[in-house]
Amino acid sequence: MVLYKLDESTTTGIPTIDSQHKELFDRVNNLLMALTLAKGNEEVSNTVNFLESYIKVHLSTEEDFMIKNSYPGYPPHKAAHAVFTNNVLKLKKEFQERGATSNLAVAAKDLVGDWFMNHIRTVDMQYVPFLKDKIK
Numbered sequence: 001m002v003l004y005k006l007d008e009s010t011t012t013g014i015p016t017i018d019s020q021h022k023e024l025f026d027r028v029n030n031l032l033m034a035l036t037l038a039k040g041n042e043e044v045s046n047t048v049n050f051l052e053s054y055i056k057v058h059l060s061t062e063e064d065f066m067i068k069n070s071y072p073g074y075p076p077h078k079a080a081h082a083v084f085t086n087n088v089l090k091l092k093k094e095f096q097e098r099g100a101t102s103n104l105a106v107a108a109k110d111l112v113g114d115w116f117m118n119h120i121r122t123v124d125m126q127y128v129p130f131l132k133d134k135i136k
Helices: 017-035 041-068 074-098 102-131
Strands: none
Touching: 017 041, 017 102, 041 074, 041 102, 074 102
16 A cells, blocks of 8 residues: 655655655555554554654754755745644554554544645645755
8 A cells, every 4th residue: 555655746856855755655654554454553653653753854854954045935834844743743642542543544644644745745845946956
């Protein structure tokens, strides 16, 4: 089951960002697969914990690029990142309270997968023309 992947609509052309987006897509897909196949709480827990730590790395990378290059859209982009972080924290809290349920699978898809895909296609693509030639 591969729901999320890099394609024309999600590739920025900035290698570091694209690599991190791919890793996040892979991990969200793994989480959804683990939930769908009832792989157990340990595997789901590992994936949720990874997502929580990796988004910090990824969002910091993007924000550092924006700050270093004086990207004018930084403030609203940072606010959008806060929403994503809160979504992942909601997912983790639901997992801690209820375990690996079908509701968690729906929440993972909606709160993390769909939101993240939409964010890349709309919000991230706004910085691409400004940053692409500045970041190697």
